[in-house]
Amino acid sequence: MAAAKLKDVAEFAGVSIKTVSNVVRGVPGVSDATRERVLRAVRELGYRPNPSARRLRTGHSGLIGLAVPELTTPYFAELAHHVRAEAAGLGFTVLIEETLADATEELRLATGVGASLLDGVILSPLRVSPDELAPVASEFPLVLLGERSYGHDRVVADHVLIDNVAAARDATAHLAGLGRTRIAALGVDRKASDTSRQRLQGFQLALHEAGLTFDPRLAPLIENFSRHSGLLATRALAALPAGERPDAVFCFTDMLALGARRALYEAGLRVPEDVAVIGVDGSEEALYATPSLSSVIPDKAAIASLAVTCLVNRIRSKEPLPFEVHLAPYRLDARESTVGPA
């Protein structure tokens, strides 16, 4: 059975196609009697609007894209979950894409797919430069997550993020508050992403405020924010002579922290007795780890809400809107991995 179309419903109800269209879309100016009759016909025939035809005619699809580095990172999976929920509330469907941390792919997703299939895109950039993004954002609704590029002087698109400097500072201060003096920073990205730079900055700030000096050996370069990277880097830290070994590690992501925890476990170092560990992301995995890992928890629902609202505003607006930067709240959850004195 072919799907029913407006024409079928119209014939069934004995009205014109346009009237059915009006009823379906809830356009005012249809008498109650007609509306009733049409709705019955719609139910009877199981009519569902054809999105392609609608999109072709109106120019928008009700689809927004969410492009994240990878879905298997719990943080992004959670984010995707919230974005979907938020978008659904506004009548939009979300198409989730993975960039796999590839600049070309990031750009393609922002433009290619978007331009013709999607009404707008929420992108979590990792590699693509603002220069490449700028021309895109100026003619296509685009909201960027995290990565506040190029300081405060140049905003090339809407941004939603947490205050990474403050978050890193809080986390580090928390470790210092436990009496730890040799605090490592795990997450200095070889590619020097904005997120990484900002968190390092907050780390150093807190160190300074606590009267501690920054030891570059305790801030190893890592490849990416994965468990594996955390494992490798922490193995090296654990292998340092006893006096130089860190007594605390601030990890830029929970995945790094979980890799670090595993490396410490393998090295026979206790958490938190020998080394305190804290991460960022608030993943459920950290909560169930043994010991549970402290984490700085970005309010993902708020991030999703701000991003979707912002994007939808831009989609619905006729005029070009000025770019905005939204800060989402976060909180620090101190758990078993950061208790007691060293």
Place this chain on the structure above:
Amino acid sequence: MAAAKLKDVAEFAGVSIKTVSNVVRGVPGVSDATRERVLRAVRELGYRPNPSARRLRTGHSGLIGLAVPELTTPYFAELAHHVRAEAAGLGFTVLIEETLADATEELRLATGVGASLLDGVILSPLRVSPDELAPVASEFPLVLLGERSYGHDRVVADHVLIDNVAAARDATAHLAGLGRTRIAALGVDRKASDTSRQRLQGFQLALHEAGLTFDPRLAPLIENFSRHSGLLATRALAALPAGERPDAVFCFTDMLALGARRALYEAGLRVPEDVAVIGVDGSEEALYATPSLSSVIPDKAAIASLAVTCLVNRIRSKEPLPFEVHLAPYRLDARESTVGPA
């Protein structure tokens, strides 16, 4: 600047719209000279086909849906990742949906969205019954993951799954092989899902083969397959008097296993010395846990490949195809949580 369309390219190249269409789609029967000219025009104008118009005309969108219970479960995130990769190779884009374990939503995703926006759907059902799915599958390309419903006698759609009975049997036999005698089964679903029933069956089979008797108290009912459920159920198990307490736990999912491991940690029981733990899914989280958790690892790439191939065949085929059931391989990875004698 409005997006270029076929008409623009045609005018630019000095040919008809149809010829451009043919070139773009790679239809044979265009002279090299013309093709060259058209391709140059396409590049020049940055033409990209309009998917809505194409879909309206041809009746298919190149979009397939993947409906999973929730994205925040690592297993499904990984699966989504593989499905995306596989589909991309065949020229399809994947729209990921979350059912949140709601039957209505599962059905809606299989039909509603699908019928008009998607060419086909891969669904991981949890609540919806085969009776409801049967009419859908008969007129819309649908592939089911896991949940081999209603035994071997009635297949209502294509299925891709692992042999759950065998997998559970292997896992349990592995525990028995360590000399454990009081083996618990964690994952008996209150809703009696197929997956749960099959794994329980394999569990009991292995118990029988090892000469052990099934103790219902060691197979508590759980609400769902989450870490939290595993935590709650295992707390109860850990609270049993010493002689009745299990010395091993076969968890139906890694999430349950991680919750169980956490509960054992809180109760002061050592893994694997006091209690051995094994899960199913092969999530990276289990690999990095302390101790690392043994797991039965379904070949997710194979599952994705089988599912996508099967779905695409059905989409591309004109005739109705007979329903197929595909078994994907799995392997057991023994790690720290299941070593040594009790």
Place this chain on the structure above:
DNA sequence: GGGCGCGGTTACAACGTTGGAAATCTCGCG
């Protein structure tokens, strides 16, 4: 040397929907 086949190209209609304008209908009022 005229019809034929064939590679290459084009004109036209249609996919299902919606915006805009035109048509019709319904009342109340003069």
Place this chain on the structure above:
DNA sequence: CGCGAGATTTCCAACGTTGTAACCGCGCCC
């Protein structure tokens, strides 16, 4: 009893693409 205003409904065109069928010129065969 006719007429205008507003309410309701209808007609028409267009969105960008592709399938069908027709067209065109050219070399080839008889």
